[in-house]
Amino acid sequence: MGEQRARGRLRALRWLPSRQWVLPGLGVMAVAAGCAAAVGFGGVGQGDDSSGTSTLPPGTATVTRADLVDYLDVSGTLGYGPASALTARAIDDAAGGGTAGATGTSPADGPADGRGTGAAGTSGSSGTAGASGTSDVAGGGIITALADVGATVGRGQPLYFVDTRPIVLLYGAVPAYRALRAGVAGDDVRQLEENLRALGYRGFTVDKTFGAATTTAVRRWQTDLGLPVTGVVPPGRIVYASGPIRIATHTVEAGAEAAGEVLTFTGTTKLVLVNLKVENSRLAVQDAPVTVTMGGVGSTPGTIVKVGTVATAVGDGAGGGQQNADLTIPVTIQLTDQAQQYPYDGAPVTVRLTAQTRSRVLCVPVEALLALREGGFGVEVIEHGTTRIVPVTVGLFANGRVEIVEGDLTEGTAVGVPK
Incomplete structure (x- = not known):
């Protein structure tokens, strides 16, 4: 249909010899010569010929100023970005054991600024699997609850429960890879201490050393969570992420053994x-x-x-x-x-x-453009019943109009267009 309309316009232009119009959908089209009238450049105009047939364009448009947007x-x-998975691993609260730590990384799609400490909603419903991450419980343990799908879990809040005891989210970049207890030192100790301080625990120095004061703070934290009070943090008891996370799906239901993938999560942005x-x-x-x-x-x-x-x-x-x-x-x-x-x-x-x-630029309809034989574009200006071809330099094409960067045109000037 668009091509048929364009060809109809082309037939309507046969009154003007050797003119090339830029038509939407057909590009530059040459019009057959053969008429007696001619249109010159730089002010050579034409009015009605002796036969009474008008040499004016079949249609007109106006040069305007407008905002053009491409x-x-x-x-x-x-959504919330790609999902990662949380996988259960071994916990030994009594010995502070476990050979590898619980880690989890939320997609970096937003700031890690959440500090919630209240419990997130929990559910026993199931869902579908997602990407990858880690937590902890080997050789037994039953999942008794999971944070609800769609819930946001913040620092200090439970992600899921094993034998009614929580697996807790903390913030940081270092995975929990070992048990933290008195006498150990490293970046992972500082990270744990930063979380304890953010959760409101005091009486220790945030540094890289797990000393007696840190042990006391850990024991208070364990008491508040209903965990065995050992002063030792097994790696599977905590999951680190860059900030708050959103529960995307449940991979298992409450009552399942705490092994393998448990849930998937995303960022909260x-x-x-x-x-x-x-x-x-x-x-x-x-x-x-x-x-x-x-x-x-x-x-x-x-x-x-x-x-x-x-x-x-x-x-x-x-x-x-x-x-x-x-x-x-x-x-x-x-x-x-x-x-x-x-x-x-x-x-x-x-x-x-x-x-x-482009803001407030001179522009004309795209169909007003003529392809000049010597190259480039022009428009046919209509003045006092005559026409002249004005060469122009064009800029942005948008919304059926084209920016006029250079050319002897002013706002309000009438130009020819195919009907």
Whole structure:
């Protein structure tokens, strides 16, 4: 249909010899010569010919000043980023044993600033599996409760319970790889002491040494949690993450043996993921502002926080086969208003990506452009019943209009367009 309309416009231009119009959908089109009238350059004009047939363009438009925005609307998915998994491992509260520590890392999609100490909601429901991480209980132990799916777990809060005793989230980058007790020293000791102080425990110095004062603080912490009061922290009793985490799914139900993968989790920052075609990658600029539109909320601002560098083939393409598939890169967007209530996780959204903006520039409809024989573009200016061709330099094309960077044009000037 678009091509038929464009060809109809082309037929309507036959009154002007050797003119080339830039038509939407067809590019530059040459119009056949043969009419007696001619249009010159730099002010050579034409009015009505002796036959009574008008040599004026079949349509007119006006040179205006406007804001031009080069943008693309793409589909995205609301969520919290990729999920990681938490896997149970051995705990020995009595001996402070366990040969490896409990670790967990939440995706780095937001600041680690949560400090909650109250218990998160717990549930016995099941879910699906996710990525990778670690916790602790070998050779027995039953999972008696799990933090609810969708719950945010902060520093000092339980992720799940084994034999009614909590596996607790703390903040830090060093995995729990050994039992911490009086006499040991290292970065992992400082990390534990930083967490104890953030949770309100005092009477010790935050340093790299686990001394008698630290043992006393640990014993108070264990008492508050209902744990065996040993002054020793087995690695499987704690899980470290960079900040608060959100429970994504349960891999097991309450009543299952505490072994293997238990749950999956994400960060707590609300994100949108867009799989952007590589051909449109110019629109994905780190830290660039975007507009996200979703049902029940309308439009809300966001910022591009990550642009993937590895392309993935999606689909088989029109001709079939991997070689015809669309290549996409992942683009992650952080929503500006994190307090806003958004639709469910996985909800479809529309993201407007903006490449360029020009404010208050002279512009004309794209169809007003003429392709000049000597190269470049011009527009046909209509003045006092005559026309002249004005060469122009063009800039941004957007929304059916084109920026005029240079040319003898002023706002309000009438220019010719195909009908």
